[in-house]
Amino acid sequence: MRPEDREAPETVADLGEFNLIRRVTSGRTQPAATLLGPGDDAAVVVASDGRVVASTDVLVEGVHFRLDWSTPEQVGRKAVAVNLADVAAMGATPSGLLIGLACPSSTPTAMIDELTTGLWHEAARARVGLVGGDVVRCDTLVISITALGDLQGREPVTRAGAMPGDVVAVAGRLGWAAAGLAVLGRGFRSPVSVVSAHRSPEPPYPAGPQAAEAGATSMIDVSDGLLADLGHVAESSGVGIDVQTKLLEVHQRLIDVSSALGADPRNWVLTGGEDHALAATFPGPDAVPQGWRTIGTVRRGKGVTVDGETYEGRSGWEHWR
Amino acid sequence: MRPEDREAPETVADLGEFNLIRRVTSGRTQPAATLLGPGDDAAVVVASDGRVVASTDVLVEGVHFRLDWSTPEQVGRKAVAVNLADVAAMGATPSGLLIGLACPSSTPTAMIDELTTGLWHEAARARVGLVGGDVVRCDTLVISITALGDLQGREPVTRAGAMPGDVVAVAGRLGWAAAGLAVLGRGFRSPVSVVSAHRSPEPPYPAGPQAAEAGATSMIDVSDGLLADLGHVAESSGVGIDVQTKLLEVHQRLIDVSSALGADPRNWVLTGGEDHALAATFPGPDAVPQGWRTIGTVRRGKGVTVDGETYEGRSGWEHWR
Numbered sequence: 001m002r003p004e005d006r007e008a009p010e011t012v013a014d015l016g017e018f019n020l021i022r023r024v025t026s027g028r029t030q031p032a033a034t035l036l037g038p039g040d041d042a043a044v045v046v047a048s049d050g051r052v053v054a055s056t057d058v059l060v061e062g063v064h065f066r067l068d069w070s071t072p073e074q075v076g077r078k079a080v081a082v083n084l085a086d087v088a089a090m091g092a093t094p095s096g097l098l099i100g101l102a103c104p105s106s107t108p109t110a111m112i113d114e115l116t117t118g119l120w121h122e123a124a125r126a127r128v129g130l131v132g133g134d135v136v137r138c139d140t141l142v143i144s145i146t147a148l149g150d151l152q153g154r155e156p157v158t159r160a161g162a163m164p165g166d167v168v169a170v171a172g173r174l175g176w177a178a179a180g181l182a183v184l185g186r187g188f189r190s191p192v193s194v195v196s197a198h199r200s201p202e203p204p205y206p207a208g209p210q211a212a213e214a215g216a217t218s219m220i221d222v223s224d225g226l227l228a229d230l231g232h233v234a235e236s237s238g239v240g241i242d243v244q245t246k247l248l249e250v251h252q253r254l255i256d257v258s259s260a261l262g263a264d265p266r267n268w269v270l271t272g273g274e275d276h277a278l279a280a281t282f283p284g285p286d287a288v289p290q291g292w293r294t295i296g297t298v299r300r301g302k303g304v305t306v307d308g309e310t311y312e313g314r315s316g317w318e319h320w321r
Numbered sequence: 322m323r324p325e326d327r328e329a330p331e332t333v334a335d336l337g338e339f340n341l342i343r344r345v346t347s348g349r350t351q352p353a354a355t356l357l358g359p360g361d362d363a364a365v366v367v368a369s370d371g372r373v374v375a376s377t378d379v380l381v382e383g384v385h386f387r388l389d390w391s392t393p394e395q396v397g398r399k400a401v402a403v404n405l406a407d408v409a410a411m412g413a414t415p416s417g418l419l420i421g422l423a424c425p426s427s428t429p430t431a432m433i434d435e436l437t438t439g440l441w442h443e444a445a446r447a448r449v450g451l452v453g454g455d456v457v458r459c460d461t462l463v464i465s466i467t468a469l470g471d472l473q474g475r476e477p478v479t480r481a482g483a484m485p486g487d488v489v490a491v492a493g494r495l496g497w498a499a500a501g502l503a504v505l506g507r508g509f510r511s512p513v514s515v516v517s518a519h520r521s522p523e524p525p526y527p528a529g530p531q532a533a534e535a536g537a538t539s540m541i542d543v544s545d546g547l548l549a550d551l552g553h554v555a556e557s558s559g560v561g562i563d564v565q566t567k568l569l570e571v572h573q574r575l576i577d578v579s580s581a582l583g584a585d586p587r588n589w590v591l592t593g594g595e596d597h598a599l600a601a602t603f604p605g606p607d608a609v610p611q612g613w614r615t616i617g618t619v620r621r622g623k624g625v626t627v628d629g630e631t632y633e634g635r636s637g638w639e640h641w642r
Contacts, residue, residue: 035372039557040479041410041542042376042470047368051356054375054452055363056467058421060459089362100379100421100465131375134465138381144421144455144465146377149363158361221362236360 013105043131053149055086061141076118085203085276089221091212092149102138162237171207178272203276240301334426364452374470376407397439406524406597410542412533413470423459483558492528499593524597561622
């Protein structure tokens with residue numbers, strides 16, 4: 001069969017806007033928090049204590065993800081994960097997602113189906129529904145996600161409450177996504193564990209509300225890199241933070257990958273973003289809940305140090321710079 | 322002075338992500354509904370009755386707006402307006418906005434400043450704050466907005482409650498934006514009134530909660546065109562709708578513009594989108610609140626007719642089709 005004889009794959013242009021929305025949302029089960037799901041002018045979601053937590057993230061093809069490095073399903077999972085992690089980092093339980101999808105007319109419907117599978121996969125992991133959204137035409141594939149969250153009576157945990165004497169702890173992985181990115185950057189596809197960590201991070205959503213209930217004084221989602229994000233906490237709280245490397249877990253898998261690539265695994269742990277771990281400060285060692293690992297202390301002063309010294313490596317990611 | 326001697330304008334790449342976010346948000350007054358504004362992992366907004374209304378719209382340069390037809394400020398105002406109208410159409414009072422902004426590195430900071438002025442202008446008209454968002458790099462300018470709303474104890478007014486015997490009424494303008502688009506399409510810039518209506522629609526936000534309190538049985542934001550959007554109501558409610566042209570207000574300004582262009586002003590009123598009027602059904606003539614204009618009736622059956630007949634004109638806008 002010559003290529004020109006093959007039937008052209010169905011595109012979003014063939015399907016049309018309304019059919020596409022139906023395809024993304026129909027037949028899906030909405031959790032109880034979704035009072036009114038997709039299909040009307042707006043959705044209605046539970047906000048049990050009279051407040052709603054909300055966060056928006058925008059992911060752009062070629063900037064935040066590459067479809068030659070990740071499948072559409074992985075991109076969908078990641079798009080949801082990065083956003084729900086922000087909601088969890090306030091101490092809230094995710095309650096709903098709105099998806100803005102901009103894509104070329106020529107986008108195959110099959111690609112949207114895979115992306116949708118990924119969106120719903122990660123939404124199910126956090127037990128939330130896709131409650132609304134918009135699909136529009138655009139030359140570039142752009143996924144904009146808004147996550148809503150319910151504090152259920154807890155006070156929001158901001159970046160601004162860390163106090164000297166607090167301990168710093170993390171929940172979730174550090175450095176894995178950076179190792180995966182390094183592997184992909186060299187043209188490799190394995191080891192799968194680190195590559196998957198880059199393609200589809202799995203933030204520890206329940207650890208956010210858990211930390212809030214344990215009395216966390218500040219919390220942040222580690223998206224730019226541990227040191228960069230602790231830097232945001234230090235600045236907002238008007239304190240200094242010291243990370244003690246002897247407390248840092250560097251998984252054997254990261255050590256193995258780093259030797260193969262001639263990289264420093266500790267640099268991945270300290271500066272690699274995109275794992276979407278949660279970092280928080282607690283009033284003392286006894287307040288650190290199960291599953292959280294203490295990695296440092298809050299001190300008077302400003303900035304973030306590693307073992308008392310300024311860290312020389314690259315420490316985070318900023319757009320356009 | 323030769324062009325190459327001019328100092329290059331400052332761009333978002335010069336400014337960097339964090340400075341850009343500060344620039345968009347700093348020094349702005351947040352209303353009381355904003356419990357926690359921009360700068361943390363997520364925002365916190367009042368949802369007074371334990372529910373939140375949420376809607377997302379994505380606007381793409383070259384598809385939803387053109388920067389040779391509108392100023393960045395007008396684009397900002399429109400981006401907010403189209404989204405808040407969706408929230409109002411549920412019967413909710415707008416409570417907060419999240420802005421996802423994707424733009425090229427070369428975007429002049431001055432352009433972002435103008436866009437921001439427009440976003441805040443329309444937000445102020447609705448008395449809401451820009452509570453959060455994201456700015457990212459993208460070849461195409463894309464503005465993704467999520468609007469939140471507070472039902473304040475009212476039941477959400479969906480598209481699904483219209484009953485035979487109800488009357489159909491609208492609040493806000495119809496056909497003005499379509500007239501403006503027609504004018505711009507011919508290369509004219511005036512009359513200003515219709516061109517402005519296209520560039521920056523001004524939806525009647527308070528009319529949404531007003532209709533909900535008056536017992537509206539269904540409501541929708543007129544974004545695709547009156548007949549197309551009433552078609553969504555008819556389909557969702559399982560009814561037919563008849564629009565009576567003798568009840569339709571066709572403003573003298575539209576008649577003047579249409580004669581100049583050789584167009585049918587009634588077609589703009591019936592099928593022109595983007596004015597973001599609200600259309601609702603009420604249980605009877607006495608229930609129609611002040612400021613709403615009765616334009617038709619709900620009947621048994623299906624579909625939308627005009628004076629009892631199928632309307633032959635183009636009736637709405639669908640992406641990719």
